[in-house]
Amino acid sequence: MGYARKVGWVTAGLVIGAGACYCIYRLARGRKQNKEKMAEGGPGDVDDVGDCPGARARARARATRARRAVQKRASPNSDDTILSPQELQKVLCLVEMSEKPYILEAALIALGNNAAYAFNRDIIRDLGGLPIVAKILNTRDPIVKEKALIVLNNLSVNAENQRRLKIYMNQVCDDTITSRLNSSVQLAGLRLLTNMTVTNEYQHMLANSISDLFRLFSAGNEETKFQVLKLLLNLAENPAMTRELLRAQVPSSLGSLFNKKENKEIILKLLVVFENINDNFKWEENEPTQSQFIQGSLFFFLKQFQVCADKILGIESHHDFLVKVKVGKFMAKLAENMFPNSQE
Ligand SMILES: *[C@@H]1O[C@H](CO)[C@@H](O)[C@H](O)[C@H]1NC(C)=O
Ligand SMILES: *[C@@H]1O[C@H](CO)[C@@H](O)[C@H](O)[C@H]1NC(C)=O
Ligand SMILES: *[C@@H]1O[C@H](CO)[C@@H](O)[C@H](O)[C@H]1NC(C)=O
Secondary structure, eight states, rough: HHHHHHHHHHHHHHHTEEEEEEHHHHHHHHHHHHHHHTTTOOTTTTOOOSSSSSHOOOOOOOHHHHHHHHHHHHOHHHHHOOOOHHHHHHHHEEEEEEEHHHHHHHHHHHHHHTSHHHHHHHHHHHHHHHHHHHHHOOSOHHHHHHHHHHHHHHHSSSSHHHHHHHHHHHHHHHHHHHTTTTTTHHHHHHHHHHHHHHSTGGGGGGGGHHHHHOOOHHHHHEEEEEEHHHHHHHHHGGGGGGHHHHHHBBOOGGGGGTSSSHHHHHHHHHHHHHHHHHHHOOOOTTTGGGGGTTTBBBHHHTTTTHHHHHHHHHOOOOOOOHHHHHHHHHHHHHHHHHOGGGOO
């Protein structure tokens, strides 16, 4: 079945509404249990919004406003994909209840499409959808897991959703690193982590995974490399992460990237990551502590960057002019910072 047909199938199922009442009953019961758990002093961080009677009314009002706005400029097909809060709730029920991968997958696709609209990100959260989708991450089925990651990625373009999704970041990070190299599920995880790190707020949660990210970068195919670079760039732009980046272990093969006929864009983007780190590190202030960086760290790699640079700048190098200019400039700046006394 194609995606469109699957989504259509779920939507049709919703209209018929088979089993939906039981679903909603379950959902309501789940919420009540949540409430009780919290009353007992359980974790307050669970998605609790569905609890208050006002939430659903708010969600409905918000949806009505948004639907009106969308309908004004709607294309004839858009009605198929924009679901009402009631319908979204049913889809969430399916996600929560269904054990059949193809139903889960279809429900997740319908949710993901809806989460592409900003107003639905709030509604799905208000309906208690974040923990329901996040729970799917425990599945072993990589296709279902990938779909859940895509839904979370679309939902994560929202500050409040990010605040609630941060509790799943470690799990997503571990899953991403241990997934099969270059797989779709790994890429989906990397995209979610990238979206979760567009602001500085939750970046520190990845501090211990930077070595693994460099490993994925070195071993992965071009698509993996680009996605890891986006994530590393987010981290490198944040001065609070500079030390964590320099401390990370990098694979020895990172240097050989510069000899190979590597994609020019990958080398240039990696240089931007390095430049940000170089610019953000307070070299003079940190001089006494530089001995803390151990062999194999990014710090050491940069210290020996001259070797890579020589290969790129060498007469027989195949690299193009722009790459050479950028590498030359970066090397000069790095040398100035790292070896200030050796400059004449
Ligand atoms: C996620 O949102 C984008 C738009 O931001 C949309 O193009 C895409 O189809 C959505 N993903 C899924 C799985 O629905
Ligand atoms: C979030 O991720 C999606 C897919 O990777 C991307 O299209 C979108 O621009 C990202 N949003 C932000 C705010 O970075
Ligand atoms: C991932 O891509 C790299 C580079 O193309 C390749 O060497 C590696 O074997 C791939 N790994 C898997 C598991 O497909």
